[in-house]
Amino acid sequence: KAAEAAAKEAAAKAEKERAARKAAEERAAEKAAQEAAAKAEKARAAKTAAEATDAAAKEAAEKEPEKQGVKESKEPEDEEPERQTEEAESHRRRWFGPRRRVVAAARKAATSAKQGWDENGKRRAAEIDRAEQAREEAEAQRQTEESKRQSDDAQRDEQNTATISGFKEKEHTALRMEAQADRADAARQQADALRQKGEKTREINSQKRSPGAQSRWNKDESLRRLVDGREKQRAADEEERAAHESKREADEKQRKITAKEERLTDVRREHWAASGESVRQAGEDFRQSAEKLRDSQEVRQEKEMEDDDALAADEDTRAAAGEKKRQREEDQRAKMETAKLRAVQARAAALRPTDLQAAKGETSRVKNSAERIQRASRLGWLTKEELKKLSRAWKQAAEGDSSRHRAETQRSVAAKAVEARLLKLGINASRGESERRRAERKRSAVELRKDRLEQELAGGGGGAAA
Numbered sequence: 001k002a003a004e005a006a007a008k009e010a011a012a013k014a015e016k017e018r019a020a021r022k023a024a025e026e027r028a029a030e031k032a033a034q035e036a037a038a039k040a041e042k043a044r045a046a047k048t049a050a051e052a053t054d055a056a057a058k059e060a061a062e063k064e065p066e067k068q069g070v071k072e073s074k075e076p077e078d079e080e081p082e083r084q085t086e087e088a089e090s091h092r093r094r095w096f097g098p099r100r101r102v103v104a105a106a107r108k109a110a111t112s113a114k115q116g117w118d119e120n121g122k123r124r125a126a127e128i129d130r131a132e133q134a135r136e137e138a139e140a141q142r143q144t145e146e147s148k149r150q151s152d153d154a155q156r157d158e159q160n161t162a163t164i165s166g167f168k169e170k171e172h173t174a175l176r177m178e179a180q181a182d183r184a185d186a187a188r189q190q191a192d193a194l195r196q197k198g199e200k201t202r203e204i205n206s207q208k209r210s211p212g213a214q215s216r217w218n219k220d221e222s223l224r225r226l227v228d229g230r231e232k233q234r235a236a237d238e239e240e241r242a243a244h245e246s247k248r249e250a251d252e253k254q255r256k257i258t259a260k261e262e263r264l265t266d267v268r269r270e271h272w273a274a275s276g277e278s279v280r281q282a283g284e285d286f287r288q289s290a291e292k293l294r295d296s297q298e299v300r301q302e303k304e305m306e307d308d309d310a311l312a313a314d315e316d317t318r319a320a321a322g323e324k325k326r327q328r329e330e331d332q333r334a335k336m337e338t339a340k341l342r343a344v345q346a347r348a349a350a351l352r353p354t355d356l357q358a359a360k361g362e363t364s365r366v367k368n369s370a371e372r373i374q375r376a377s378r379l380g381w382l383t384k385e386e387l388k389k390l391s392r393a394w395k396q397a398a399e400g401d402s403s404r405h406r407a408e409t410q411r412s413v414a415a416k417a418v419e420a421r422l423l424k425l426g427i428n429a430s431r432g433e434s435e436r437r438r439a440e441r442k443r444s445a446v447e448l449r450k451d452r453l454e455q456e457l458a459g460g461g462g463g464a465a466a
Contacts, residue, residue, distance in 0.1 A: 006139060010132065010135065010136070013298075014128070014132055017128055018128075020302070020305075021124060021128075024305075024309075027309070031316070035436070036107070038320065038323075039107075042323075042327065045327070045331075120447055120451075123451070124451060124454070127451065127454060127455060127458065128454070128458075130458070131454075131457075131458030134458065142283075146280075149276065153273070156269060160262070160265065160266075160269075163258070163262065164262065167255055167258055167259070167262075170251055170254075170255060171251075171255060173251075174247075174248045174251045174252065174255075177244045177247070177248055178244070178245075178248055180244070181240075181241040181244050181245065184237040184238075184240070184241055185241065187237070188234045188237060188238070191227075191230045191233075191234060192234075194230075195227045195230070198220075198223045198227065202220045202223070294457055297453070297457055298457070301450065301453060301454070301457075304450075305450065308446050312439075312443060315439060316439075319435065319436075319439070337417065344410065344413075344414055
């Protein structure tokens with residue numbers, strides 16, 4: 001019954017551990033799925049923001065030629081669409097490159113986390129099965145030793161019973177010899193009585209002194225011979241009785257010695273049985289204490305696991321709230337940056353027609369000056385005023401070039417601001433990935449510590465059972 005109860009208890013514990021392991025695996029899978037969904041949601045949000053910014057940039061780029069009007073430039077008209085296409089491609093690569101890398105890294109991290117949980121769960125199940133097998137082997141060995149001890153006790157009892165039966169047979173033999181000696185004594189006493197009676201009769205006959213004295217003498221002689229034979233027989237019987245008596249005394253002495261040894265053997269057997277029982281009881285107490293210790297350790301480990309799970313859930317909740325808050329702040333900052341960029345672009349677009357008009361006037365004046373210079377050069381002379389006008393025209397043309405350069409510089413500054421914003425978003429994403437990586441390492445360390453404690457517990461339980 002104890003073995004059956006222990007087996008049922010072990011089966012219940014194994015079922016409980018399997019249920020806990022299955023629940024932990026389900027929680028881990030659910031957590032990994034939630035993290036993957038959160039990462040995918042972040043990637044979609046980043047992609048949506050990038051698409052919105054790209055659409056705004058495209059819209060601004062489409063509206064720019066309408067506000068500028070027809071631009072007169074020395075560059076060919078066929079190169080403008082190609083340059084815009086290249087800028088759009090570079091802009092798209094700068095926007096979508098980091099987002100794709102972040103999404104790929106998130107998917108890879110989710111896959112590796114799930115694989116790690118699967119491997120840890122399988123390894124933990126194998127370790128629990130090995131611990132259960134070692135406990136069952138120790139229980140089987142203890143039952144084998146118990147059955148062997150019971151068989152040894154039964155064999156010792158049989159030997160003691162055989163020894164006692166031998167002692168009883170010897171005692172019965174001694175009693176038979178004593179009864180035979182008593183019968184011999186009775187026969188001797190009877191012969192003495194007959195002899196005394198014959199002597200008395202002979203004395204009486206001799207006193208009578210009858211004529212038949214010879215025949216009486218002959219009878220007396222035969223009686224004497226008979227008596228002598230009986231005396232000899234009596235002496236031989238007496239010697240035999242003395243021998244039997246000495247043998248009986250020796251047997252009695254040996255029986256007392258054997259009984260004493262038997263009592264000592266019984267005392268030793270009782271002492272052995274008591275010592276074996278005390279050892280078995282001590283082993284049982286030790287096993288019970290080990291079971292209690294293991295149960296307390298299991299309860300403590302379960303509590304620690306629950307605390308760790310609660311702490312991890314709390315950390316995940318706080319991390320999700322912080323991530324959501326950071327994402328909201330980043331979105332707000334991105335909106336502000338976008339608004340600033342749009343304001344800068346609007347101011348640049350508002351100033352661009354003036355710059356273009358000034359550039360047109362300077363260009364026409366430069367053309368007129370160039371025509372006059374050409375006419376003067378054809379005539380072969382130039383005046384000082386024309387030279388001054390020529391220098392002023394060159395200065396105004398240079399100023400027009402500088403205004404165009406300023407517009408280009410503003411556009412490049414806006415592009416660099418967009419790139420910096422994208423880089424900052426990528427850095428924040430990588431920082432969140434680092435924090436998640438650190439949390440994963442912390443959870444892995446907790447799992448390793450739990451596995452090490454379970455291994456130590458399994459080793460201690462096997463030693464206590466043995």
